[in-house]
Amino acid sequence: MKYYLGLDIGGTFVKGVCVTSDGKVLAEGKCDTGCENGGAAMCDNIARLCEELKAQVNGELAGVGAGCPGMIKSSDGVVKFAGNLGLKNFPLSAELSKRLGVPVKVTNDANAAALGEALFGAGKNYKNSILVTLGTGVGGGIIIDGKLFEGGESAGAEIGHMVIERYGEMCTCGRRGCFERYSSASALTRRTKYAMEEDAGSAMWGKYTSATCTGKTAFEFMDTDKSAAEVVDWYIRYLACGLINLANIFRPEVIMLGGGVAAQGERLTKPLQAIMDREIFGGNDYAPVTVVTASLGNGAGAIGAAALCFNK
8 A cells, every 4th residue: 555644844843644645644643843953953853753654554655745834945845945944945855855765845834735625625626726824824825727836936825925905014024014914813813902902891801811812802702792893804804805816816716714713614704705705806606716614624734745746
């Protein structure tokens, strides 16, 4: 039996899975990333994890893939820049291949997650899909005609850094008004904190302080508190703006939402779908775009990374 090993590299942990070509998970585990000790130490940790996973599976390892945050040149597996990992021009593919004795394919972590969802998750019944991850920032991956779109030098699909509010809030990328400044979980938390500080009578104060509120807080109180409802409405309208921009450019069949905010399910997707149906170019009768939540959760990145090695 042939199987594939996929790695989802994060700032704190690396998740690894062994999967078959039909997406069946045979083994999984995780290890500390260890990037604070440099790229070589990180690769040593990952190699040990891979050996532990391989020992749990009877079969032939047919390929290893890795999803890594940052700007990745996937043609040669070099991490051009990953601020959270402290890596610059690091030959991740070559270093892992040296330790594992097999070729290793590398892409951006959001691209890997999009591929996982497209093959085995919420996008498996569609040829064209986009995954939008709503976490600390806004990331995403784009699947066109069943294939992962990465752009020139694998530097494309940075959807969090399209501007949706000209002269808006300053983004860490140096531009103002970026999508992620308004639609990330961090943005939602900031807006909730602001709303609480502006409304001393908000019901949200009964359970949270402006220091302990999260991206869940406003959704939790939206049915009983005016300020919370206004925060949710603010957030959904900005998120819809970005999603409609993506829909108008790529016209996917489905946009999948991942990350912590997506746990709100239909409380998020229903109003987004209503705005999408109303505002998308040409309407949603012809070439409709459906908004759904991603289905693979934290496993999408590692499974999608393994799928980099599939001959499909």
